[in-house]
Amino acid sequence: MLTQDKQQRNWQPIIKAFEAVLGKNGVIKRREELITYECDGLTSYRQRPAVAVLPRTTEQVAAVVKICNQYSVPFIARGSGTGLSGGALPLEDSVLIVTSLMRQILSVDLDNQRIVVQPGVINSWVTQTVSGAGFYYAPDPSSQIICSIGGNVAENSGGVHCLKYGVTTNHVFGLKIVTPEGEIVDLGGQIPETPGYDLTGIFVGSEGTLGIATEITLRILKSAESICVLLADFTSVEAAGASVSDIISAGIIPGGMEMMDNISINAVEDVVATNCYPRDATAILLVEIDGLEVEVAVLKQRITEICQQNGARNVTSASDPETRLKLWKGRKAAFAAAGHLxxxxxxxxxxxxxxxxxxxxxxxxxxxxxxxxxxxxxxxxxxxxxxxxxxxxxxxxxxxxxxxxxxxxxxxxxxxVGGSLSGEHGIGSDKKCYMPEMFNKVDLESMQWVRQVFNPQGLANPEKIFPTPRTCGEAANAMNHKQFEGVERY
Amino acid sequence: MLTQDKQQRNWQPIIKAFEAVLGKNGVIKRREELITYECDGLTSYRQRPAVAVLPRTTEQVAAVVKICNQYSVPFIARGSGTGLSGGALPLEDSVLIVTSLMRQILSVDLDNQRIVVQPGVINSWVTQTVSGAGFYYAPDPSSQIICSIGGNVAENSGGVHCLKYGVTTNHVFGLKIVTPEGEIVDLGGQIPETPGYDLTGIFVGSEGTLGIATEITLRILKSAESICVLLADFTSVEAAGASVSDIISAGIIPGGMEMMDNISINAVEDVVATNCYPRDATAILLVEIDGLEVEVAVLKQRITEICQQNGARNVTSASDPETRLKLWKGRKAAFAAAGHLxxxxxxxxxxxxxxxxxxxxxxxxxxxxxxxxxxxxxxxxxxxxxxxxxxxxxxxxxxxxxxxxxxxxxxxxxxxVGGSLSGEHGIGSDKKCYMPEMFNKVDLESMQWVRQVFNPQGLANPEKIFPTPRTCGEAANAMNHKQFEGVERY
CATH class of the missing domain: 3.30.70.2740 (Alpha-Beta Plaits)
Structure with a gap:
């Protein structure tokens, strides 16, 4: 059906309109060049879009989206393509709006602890920009050296430090967005609390279905005086789990608290050779503590005791940046390392x-x-x-x-057990059929009301998040569990 | 116009329908009894509703709202009536849905740090319920001994401790709500992050315009090991302000940091006689520090030095609960004390x-x-x-x-200067005409799309938040700056 649509669509005037806005270099239309964009981090599904465009400014994004509306072409925003739930998976008959040329840091206001960035800015650049002045940006997905802030906003990304500091939504003050109809709208503001409905909050995590963020105002935090990473080595997963519970019950909220099992430990050591992780451990805990020096010293003592009481064979710690980074490097490389297993x-x-x-x-x-x-x-x-x-x-x-x-x-x-379908990777294409496991029909409809009102033509990232892509014309096709229709399987 | 509507409306069948759901005791219709409900904390505007109802359960709220829909009667939810922006100001031709009989703590789960409450539960009861086990609920408006959690959710209330811990929205995991059309919907969940659009986030702070919360799942926090309150005494407001900036710049986020000027200090001392506040100070800062004992000791030292460097005449501190409470009592009584000036x-x-x-x-x-x-x-x-x-x-x-x-x-x-119309009291009736100062037409319309889609008949708390109560039938009446039409002025 999608193929048929494509045959019917005449892309020439659309491409010409894009080129008028972006120049010839800003529009990618050759099939072999489009292979870069055929999937995101969910590599098991691939689909080249008809065209990819590379805008540089809010106005260009708005112009592109208006052209899409004019010709009723679906469009999908894409940051660095590291998403793991297929949120940026193209449709065959669609335009991919790629933000990788929107990489400017627009302003830095250290006094008010905020930074304004374009969506293509890489997550780790934010911290790099402000670290000299003693600040950092807290949300730190494992992919932080390549993933983009726009993608983080779309997926409400988390990371190791989100235990203590919260996920992306807790760090976004305001957004300039291009709506699915091409209007430029400001959501939120330059300070944490603004009156009216929290549209910033609803936009973050909406996976590109409510528009495209083109300017993002982020909160930056003051770096802690002291940081220490503990590695506790356990002979059972239960003991590691009990330690996690006991640490939290003791009122301690570490900067991060990660668990890796024996398979992961060995995969990581095989691939990145931290030489820090005990290969014979059934599970390890990595616990980061940050704060005042005195505070870190006391917490290090307490956490060590809790782990020992739960039977840890060994608890080591590192305060110097080099060893700390090495300890985290293994954890952050765990997904990639699994690829070698x-x-x-x-x-x-x-x-x-x-x-x-x-x-x-x-x-x-x-x-x-x-x-x-x-x-x-x-x-x-x-x-x-x-x-x-x-x-x-x-x-x-x-x-x-x-x-x-x-x-x-x-x-x-x-x-x-009372949990959730996703912590930080989003629903995307991958998990939309499981949404009814968590939400009943009325709950899902309430969300889709919002989608419909912002995205009435259904052009912004269709067929994502919801089992039914309930656009105005498709309301009847309720609760369709079939995914990826017309999408090639690899 | 409203008076005319009321004359036209036959309340008898509506009241009968309410009584069938709630019993005769659950429906207040005598004019002299309705005086209790004629205003909230914004006492300068008063309007008795036609009827007030007192449901006890989610199902009763849903039944009441369905009756309102059946007869096209506007309804306004009201908690304890302590709101300061007229968010619960009735219309003459309306039903007030009062949550003061919905005061059950529905469940407490200390292991997962959450508590589920009905909306009429008083803010301070939450902490009282869990304090024996070493927990507390962070958002603490000055009115916390009388204001309700439902009202806190509606207004996204703040308080002294929100500097470090965030406002109400940061402490609500999930909600059961009755939509403006009487459907029961679950938003969010029992854990902080759930997939799909963040409807919990948009509901919190929506001032009763998107429905009525009937079950609220709150995060509770572990109480700090040590708490200390500092009082710094300044001869100029600038010096106090500079101290605030320097404390934050030093990377310290106190549990709370409040300023009071000379007029407030003397008002408070006249009325509640803390005997702690220096009557000749131009400004005082109250700074609460919480954390580990060692951490509090270091921060106390650093904050004292910063205040002294900025010319504080004196910095005193209190760690015992009795003196701490006395220091805060003055601050929390400041609004009431002003009433004596x-x-x-x-x-x-x-x-x-x-x-x-x-x-x-x-x-x-x-x-x-x-x-x-x-x-x-x-x-x-x-x-x-x-x-x-x-x-x-x-x-x-x-x-x-x-x-x-x-x-x-x-x-x-x-x-x-880049700030906001409201930090924690909401927009309500009081400030809606100022919304265009902060948001342009497109921004405001985006918010109203959400209102319209959830509240298509416009029955849930009409004439609040937005300068234009843009219900389906009123879209033409754009940007109406007139407030309180038909409302008596006192």
């Missing part, structure tokens, strides 16, 4: 109440055995945000389908 | 970037002289949330109008 891997992202950790990890182990796939576990333990990595070989016929089914079982388990 | 007072609520504090305070002093009204200043200095209290006598003809104009000038000043 098997030809393919599938990252899941679910959240559970912390108290359910031991039960859920055991159930994931049971599912692993039942389906016959190894699962590596590496996750934000402090906030119950799991990232099971299912290891498989995509060249085996039917493997992807089985792995997706297994991933779905894990998500259902998360929801069953 | 003059027959009436008008509280303004605006936000400015912290760096603009000295300039804005001087401008407020200039406005005070220009208009000939004394202004007491007491405010959340750390987050730039001002609360100028304009002292006046309402029995003088024209005084209220002049004071409102003065209040408007202060708001415009806040917006001019």
């Amino acid at each position: 098997s030809p393919d891997y599938y990252v899941q992202d679910g959240v559970i109440p912390r108290t359910q950790l031991p039960y859920v990890l055991q159930e994931i182990e049971n599912l692993s055995q039942q389906y016959g796939y190894k699962i590596a576990n590496v996750f934000h333990a402090g906030d119950g945000n799991l990232h099971p990595l299912v290891l498989y070989d995509n060249s085996v016929p039917g493997a992807l389908e089985k792995v997706e089914e297994l991933g779905g079982e894990i998500l259902k388990l998360c929801v069953k | 003059s027959p009436d007072y008008y509280v303004q609520d605006g936000v400015i970037p912290r760096t603009q504090l000295p300039y804005v305070l001087q401008e407020i002093e200039n406005l005070s002289q220009q208009y000939g009204y004394k202004i007491a200043n007491v405010f959340h200095a750390g987050d730039g949330n001002l609360h100028p209290l304009v002292l006046y006598d309402n029995s003088v003809p024209g005084a209220l109008e002049k004071v409102e104009e003065l209040g408007g000038e202060i708001l415009k000043l806040c917006v001019k």
